[in-house]
Amino acid sequence: MSKFCVFCGKPPVDKNREHIIPQWLIKYTGRGKMPMVKVLKDGELKPRISYMNFTMPACEACNEKFSALEGAVKPILLNILADKPVTAREISLLLDWFDKVRLGLRLSMVYLQNGLRQEAPHTFISQRTGLTDRMLIIEKIKPLPDVRLAFPDTDTAYFKSAAQSFQFIIDNYVFTNASAHFLVSPKLGFPHATTIQTVDAPNVMIDHWNRGKERARGPVFGNIYPAQDKIIVYQPIFKPFTDIPLYNNDYVKSHCIDYSNGLGGIFYQRGQTNEVKYLQPDETTVLKPRETTRDIKTILRGAYEVQAQMLARAPRYNTSDALFNEYNNKLMGLHAAEIRDAIAAHR
Numbered sequence: 001m002s003k004f005c006v007f008c009g010k011p012p013v014d015k016n017r018e019h020i021i022p023q024w025l026i027k028y029t030g031r032g033k034m035p036m037v038k039v040l041k042d043g044e045l046k047p048r049i050s051y052m053n054f055t056m057p058a059c060e061a062c063n064e065k066f067s068a069l070e071g072a073v074k075p076i077l078l079n080i081l082a083d084k085p086v087t088a089r090e091i092s093l094l095l096d097w098f099d100k101v102r103l104g105l106r107l108s109m110v111y112l113q114n115g116l117r118q119e120a121p122h123t124f125i126s127q128r129t130g131l132t133d134r135m136l137i138i139e140k141i142k143p144l145p146d147v148r149l150a151f152p153d154t155d156t157a158y159f160k161s162a163a164q165s166f167q168f169i170i171d172n173y174v175f176t177n178a179s180a181h182f183l184v185s186p187k188l189g190f191p192h193a194t195t196i197q198t199v200d201a202p203n204v205m206i207d208h209w210n211r212g213k214e215r216a217r218g219p220v221f222g223n224i225y226p227a228q229d230k231i232i233v234y235q236p237i238f239k240p241f242t243d244i245p246l247y248n249n250d251y252v253k254s255h256c257i258d259y260s261n262g263l264g265g266i267f268y269q270r271g272q273t274n275e276v277k278y279l280q281p282d283e284t285t286v287l288k289p290r291e292t293t294r295d296i297k298t299i300l301r302g303a304y305e306v307q308a309q310m311l312a313r314a315p316r317y318n319t320s321d322a323l324f325n326e327y328n329n330k331l332m333g334l335h336a337a338e339i340r341d342a343i344a345a346h347r
């Protein structure tokens with residue numbers, strides 16, 4: 001098994017270790033010695049690795065580059081956990097961080113539980129952070145002393161293959177994060193395309209482009225996940241598509257944090273209303289959801305429901321290789337069955 005840097009995917013230069021869950025967060029939630037991460041041993045998944053020892057190889061330079069993001073996000077996350085205001089720019093950084101954690105978790109789950117396969121370069125953190133539309137569902141639960149730090153739905157085969165969504169419980173906050181091409185652009189009024197899955201997933205081929213509606217309107221992600229007691233944050237991202245002329249209009253330009261780099265602005269939805277609000281880059285808001293009365297089982301089920309929704313939205317394989325298409329579309333059917341079972345187990 002060859003070593004790779006979790007950020008760039010190359011053999012690590014001046015190797016050091018990257019904590020997939022940052023050390024400050026482990027200390028903050030008092031989870032240091034808890035053996036929570038399951039590892040394949042003697043054909044069974046067993047909790048073996050403590051959070052503090054949950055690390056992956058990384059280059060020194062890559063690690064340093066991303067430690068700037070860690071440093072910037074720590075006070076933002078602490079502000080959210082303390083019900084203090086944050087700006088749209090800060091929320092955007094927080095979403096970069098969720099990309100990083102989600103992709104890092106995927107790589108470590110594959111590495112620890114399945115052994116390292118041949119990984120395509122685009123699956124590493126550097127290439128995938130801040131690349132596609134994203135969403136963050138924020139819920140507040142009654143404090144659960146035993147569950148102050150957890151990522152319950154990262155064991156599914158679909159998460160290990162695509163990592164399009166995951167749930168991250170920090171203290172009494174539940175964050176459900178999802179990211180994919182054009183996940184939220186259509187309902188936020190941005191241009192969007194229908195896509196075809198290529199051999200090189202998740203790099204997609206564009207089928208055809210649609211003009212944006214130039215207004216934001218919910219529900220943005222469907223009704224499967226009711227909005228009551230939640231705050232949902234959305235961000236359209238068109239970094240790979242900045243040369244597409246459809247983006248060149250006043251609506252898009254006035255709803256971006258960084259138009260020339262394809263970084264859309266922050267939109268959010270609060271409570272049961274379908275009203276979607278836009279947060280100007282330097283405007284602040286308090287992302288404080290009402291404490292939910294739902295139990296933990298229902299919260300966890302929500303994570304799998306988002307995974308099911310992401311899978312249902314994923315484009316089917318349609319390459320020139322019919323056998324390849326058949327194999328991969330069957331695999332997606334198996335993923336769907338596994339997620340359905342997980343949802344049923346949490347009823």
Ligand SMILES: [Zn+2]
Pocket residue numbers: 005006007008009010012013058059062
């Ligand atoms: Zn590296």
